[in-house]
Amino acid sequence: MEESRLRVLTPQVIAVLVRRGADFAAAEDAVQDALLEALRTWPENPPRDPKGWLVTAAWRKFLDAARAESSRRRRELRIDAEPAPGVVGSTDDTLQLYFLCAHPSLSPSSAVALTLRAVGGLTTRQIAAAYLVGEATMAQRISRAKRTVAGVRFDTPGDVATVLRVLYLVFNEGYSGDVDLAAEAIRLTRQLAAAVDHPEVRGLLALMLLHHARRPARIDDGGRLVPLAQQDRGRWDTRAISEGVGILQRALARDRLGEYQAQAAVAALHADAQKAEETDWPQIVQWYDELVRLTGSPVAKLNRAVAVGEADGPRAGLAALAELEASLPRHTAARAYLHEKSGDVEQAARLYTEAALLAPNLAERNHLTLQAARLNAAARHRSG
Incomplete structure (x- = not known):
């Protein structure tokens, strides 16, 4: 059987054992033992019902382990008798x-x-x-x-x-x-969206797809981070964007707005723009207003301030940013960007340098350092 199929079945079988009374660790150990047995026997004798086979084998492994430990004898008395081999119900646990x-x-x-x-099946x-x-x-x-x-x-x-x-x-x-x-x-x-009918689950799936669609354009051939406005949009995955937008629209139609749907709506507006300058920033600000209302998140407020700077001008963005704590992650980088847009190149270069020292990862640090170097070189060129 394909590894991908086993990875789907594994959490289902673990969940069946836990529902029957096994604790999580014992259930997972039993399922791993059953998987090893499956690898030995299935190539020559594949079962008609792989999930049922795994449940039966894993339950036997669990009972054997429970009987072998005297400390579990009381618990063993509470365990139901071993279920007869056969087809397991279609319920996905x-x-x-x-x-x-x-x-x-x-x-x-x-x-x-x-x-x-346990759910992903990774080692x-x-x-x-x-x-x-x-x-x-x-x-x-x-x-x-x-x-x-x-x-x-x-x-x-x-x-x-x-x-x-x-x-x-x-x-x-x-x-x-x-x-x-x-x-x-x-x-x-x-997998979760297939198991539970919840608009926020679909909102998160849409958000992931829309962000993931831009992944091929996020890093250039030299390994450098490429900001959204400078990305080659021809490299975006249009199929993932279309799927994400469709999932989002169906979620929003339920009229139960949540934070992931609001974030996905922002991502969808970015994806809808053929060029960076065509981005609908006023509508993005409105969605950030909804996100702030839903969560009160300081990060959402920071992103909203940058969006205000795009929609209403950098001075308006800096005013919105000034209302937030300067210790927020990426606050200094946002100030640098808005100062550059306002034409204050010297201040922007200084802030980019400061932001680089605060960057959470190497790619972002290198990007901010390059921005500072670019502005400093431009300033020297003008003065020369």
């Missing part, structure tokens, strides 16, 4: 596994790692490589997360908002190592 992996008791980093391990080595940490370190993080949710049962509704935050964290990690986390986040969000 993966949604419950999403909720478990995004449990509020977990830190964001632990929730992300556990989601990638510990792959997750560690994606986060640029040692495999042992990631294994410990995942083990702690499993222990944290060991006693959690599926008897209360999960929080979709928490699941979406975790998936968006995965998406924003982008790409490193041999795992494309952005693509993985889109795959998992598609």
Whole structure:
């Protein structure tokens, strides 16, 4: 069986075992053992019902492990008898596994790692490589997360908002190592959208698709970051844009606006402009107004200030920016950009240099440094 099919089945089988009474760690161990057995036996004797086979095999593994540990004898008495082999019901328990992996008791980093391990089906080595940490370190993080949710049962509704935050964290990690986390986040969000009817799930999927569509144009051949206004829009993925806009429109039609739908609407307006100068900035400001109303997010307020600078002029943008805390991430970079637009080149160059020192990653730091160098060179040329 294809690896992609097994990755889809794995969280479903884990969720079935947890619903039947296994704790999360024991369920995952049992499913991994069942997968190893499947790899040995399926090539010569493939089952008619792969999910049913995995559930039966994993449940047997779990019972064997439970009987082998005296500390679990009391719990064993509460376990139902082994179900007879056969076709497993069509109910997909993966949604419950999403909720478990995004449990509020977990830190964001632990929730992300556990989601990638249990729902995404990635190996510990792959997750560690994606986060640029040692495999042992990631294994410990995942083990702690499993222990944290060991006693959690599926008897209360999960929080979709928490699941979406975790998936968006995965998406924003982008790409490193041999795992494309952005693509993985889109795959998992598609899976969630198929399991739950919620406009914000579709809003997040639309947002991911619209952002991901611009990925080919974000980095130039020299590995340098390319700002949105300077990107070659011919390199954008028009199919992903069309899909994202369609999903967003259907979500907005439900008239239950949420933060991901508002962010996706901003991304859709950027995608709709054939040229940067054709961007509908007044409408983008309106969507940021909605986003600020929904979330009160300082980051949304910062982005709104930049959009105001585009719609109403840099002085208006700087006035909106002045109302925000200067310690906000990218506040200095936004000031530099708006000062440059206002013609204050010397101040902009100084702020770009300052912003480069505060940049959260190397690509952004290099980009801001180049902006400062460009303006300083232009100033020297004029004075010369």
